[in-house]
Amino acid sequence: MIKYERTHGLTDVHTHYCPGCTHGMLHKLVGEVLEELGILGKTIGLASVGCSVFSYEYINTDFQQVPHGRACATATGIKRILPDRIVFTYQGDGDLASIGIAETIHAANRGENITVIMANNATYGMTGGQMAPTTLIGQKTTTSQDGRTFAQHGNPMKVSEIFSQIDGAAYVERTSMHDIANIKKTKKAITKAFTYQMENRGFTLIEVISTCPVNWGMKPREALDWSKEHMLPIFPLGVYKDVMKP
Amino acid sequence: MSKVLMKGNEAIVRAAIAAGLDAFFGYPITPQNEIPEYMSKLMKENGRIFVQAESEVAAINMVYGAAGAGARVMTSSSSVGIALKQEGISYIAGSELPCVIVSVMRAGPGLGGIQPSQADYFQATRGGGNGDYRVVVLAPESIQETVDLMKQAFDIADLYRNPVMVLADGLIGQMMESVDLDKPIKKRHIEPKTYATTGTDYHEGRNIINSLGLDPVYLEQHNFALERKYKEIIKHEVQYEMINMEHAEYVIVAYGTVARIARSAIQALTDMNIHVGLIRPISLWPYPKKAFDLIPKTCKGILVVEMSLGQMLDDVLISNKGRHKVAFYGRAGGMVPEPEEIVEAILHFDEKVVD
Amino acid sequence: MKKGKLTFDDESCKGCELCISFCPVHILSLDKDRINSSGYNLISVSDIDKCIACAFCAVICPDSVIKVEVFEHE
Numbered sequence: 033m034i035k036y037e038r039t040h041g042l043t044d045v046h047t048h049y050c051p052g053c054t055h056g057m058l059h060k061l062v063g064e065v066l067e068e069l070g071i072l073g074k075t076i077g078l079a080s081v082g083c084s085v086f087s088y089e090y091i092n093t094d095f096q097q098v099p100h101g102r103a104c105a106t107a108t109g110i111k112r113i114l115p116d117r118i119v120f121t122y123q124g125d126g127d128l129a130s131i132g133i134a135e136t137i138h139a140a141n142r143g144e145n146i147t148v149i150m151a152n153n154a155t156y157g158m159t160g161g162q163m164a165p166t167t168l169i170g171q172k173t174t175t176s177q178d179g180r181t182f183a184q185h186g187n188p189m190k191v192s193e194i195f196s197q198i199d200g201a202a203y204v205e206r207t208s209m210h211d212i213a214n215i216k217k218t219k220k221a222i223t224k225a226f227t228y229q230m231e232n233r234g235f236t237l238i239e240v241i242s243t244c245p246v247n248w249g250m251k252p253r254e255a256l257d258w259s260k261e262h263m264l265p266i267f268p269l270g271v272y273k274d275v276m277k278p
Numbered sequence: 279m280s281k282v283l284m285k286g287n288e289a290i291v292r293a294a295i296a297a298g299l300d301a302f303f304g305y306p307i308t309p310q311n312e313i314p315e316y317m318s319k320l321m322k323e324n325g326r327i328f329v330q331a332e333s334e335v336a337a338i339n340m341v342y343g344a345a346g347a348g349a350r351v352m353t354s355s356s357s358v359g360i361a362l363k364q365e366g367i368s369y370i371a372g373s374e375l376p377c378v379i380v381s382v383m384r385a386g387p388g389l390g391g392i393q394p395s396q397a398d399y400f401q402a403t404r405g406g407g408n409g410d411y412r413v414v415v416l417a418p419e420s421i422q423e424t425v426d427l428m429k430q431a432f433d434i435a436d437l438y439r440n441p442v443m444v445l446a447d448g449l450i451g452q453m454m455e456s457v458d459l460d461k462p463i464k465k466r467h468i469e470p471k472t473y474a475t476t477g478t479d480y481h482e483g484r485n486i487i488n489s490l491g492l493d494p495v496y497l498e499q500h501n502f503a504l505e506r507k508y509k510e511i512i513k514h515e516v517q518y519e520m521i522n523m524e525h526a527e528y529v530i531v532a533y534g535t536v537a538r539i540a541r542s543a544i545q546a547l548t549d550m551n552i553h554v555g556l557i558r559p560i561s562l563w564p565y566p567k568k569a570f571d572l573i574p575k576t577c578k579g580i581l582v583v584e585m586s587l588g589q590m591l592d593d594v595l596i597s598n599k600g601r602h603k604v605a606f607y608g609r610a611g612g613m614v615p616e617p618e619e620i621v622e623a624i625l626h627f628d629e630k631v632v633d
Numbered sequence: 634m635k636k637g638k639l640t641f642d643d644e645s646c647k648g649c650e651l652c653i654s655f656c657p658v659h660i661l662s663l664d665k666d667r668i669n670s671s672g673y674n675l676i677s678v679s680d681i682d683k684c685i686a687c688a689f690c691a692v693i694c695p696d697s698v699i700k701v702e703v704f705e706h707e
Contacts, residue, residue, distance in 0.1 A: 033702060033703055036688040036692065038697035046696070052695060057693065074479050075477060078343075094484060094485045095486045096343060097490055098343075099366060102336070102342075105331065105335075105343070106339045106343035108336075109341060110343040110347045112340075114477075134332055134335075135332070135335075135336050215692055215693065252649045
């Protein structure tokens, strides 16, 4: 009996992601959830700009590759035209919370029935490890080489907390990928988000604490442990909004 | 059919809906506010999509999504707002999607003014987005022509899978004229949108709308394919009007509102026994270069008149190929020329020569 | 008692060693003598009899390299 095998929610293409990058696990989870919910064939994904720009090669649905930060606006255009299809965006912390914060907030505010998967690894991975809105105080990046300071850069942005305040958001949860139990919780959260979309409950956002081994200068396991030890205290896990449980 | 008296901005809305518009995404900006306002009412009444986006940036990206999903879609804005859309327009062209963008020009640069202008000719035809792409640009001079070109724009966009801009100015947007909304346009055969991202259950294979091409070998071929498309557009989609060219001593080149003012000037000059012709480009891209081959050899010069510091002037210099003297007369900042000013410019042609 | 059978899609492996790190019975290791066509070292199983078919290795793998089958063993 097969206990675990590659999901049909992924294509056969080998990913370009670095060894041990959490994008791999997160793509897998999205693919598995779409397959298990039986909605692969009616789903359209939005590939943002970042390491995950190639998500259109890896997740087995129709896709649109969109400008940096604009995924939630493009998703709005698709969902309004095709309201019975499932639309999701896959965005990093820079794409969603920096250049894309307006489009993401307004899609949530309008209560657009889309699902946003946010990979938060506190850095701009694709471009070589620059500071991102979610970079931690003291974290050294290529544009905060002495470490982020509040005085110069402000505090890291708390995305789930922000979106929990928006009426149009139906489900907001922050999860993590740092161990098996939390990967399974992430899958449950993603399942809930897509289910809420299928039930037309509104905007759903899952913020997934992720790693960037290469730009953090760590091995993959070390990076997962670092994310647990240093990111979770700043970005507490949990459900921040559930419209079914006010 | 019967004619109705309509404001330009409102006629744009009616024409788009008559052409089968599925979705409108826009944002307030003077002098085109009537477009999103009227759209918000009529699109709802017609069971179609209207969204007031949070910005012009968001609006063009909503257009991108809906176009990729197979819809007939448009946005509208003015000058400053069109500047914000440039990234999206480049993506739409690079991904080979259709859409219609209406620009109702106002004075600039920067926040500028709300009075009419033609100082976005470069913005429209050269584009502020990145890369080798073109936008088909159509410039009406009357509200009837605006309606006709709006309907054509959707067909041209679908046929070539490219953005099409309908370029008006604040005068056309705000003035009222009688218009026949049912006047038919040339029928074109448009292929079904098999590229649309509607979900893999709904079409063959997997559809991906994308402009990324990290492999330069692939990306060059993609650019060459775009170039072949643009050459087809240049071959088939040039539109212009020429009047009074026989024995023309001078030729005025003007488009949109300024062409109408030029017509009055030409009438006044004819009364003074000075024969002046008019080349009125209707497609600004592709530009009617070949019209300039028809200027009589005896013509003393070409006067370009624009509500700008001289932007279409560059295309006239290119099309003229040094054959005739070229002069320029322009107003800026929202000032609209009177016919008398154009008459004076012809009478003092040599003082206005630029080349 | 549950027993596991592991199948590896070697060409997909990037040698990230996460499976090794998360295996609760420590039967996985990096094989320095084998590489795939991308140049990554592959995984070898030291003692498949110890596998409890928890599938932690497959769950943590970013590249869906491991297929886990489970069967009852007397």
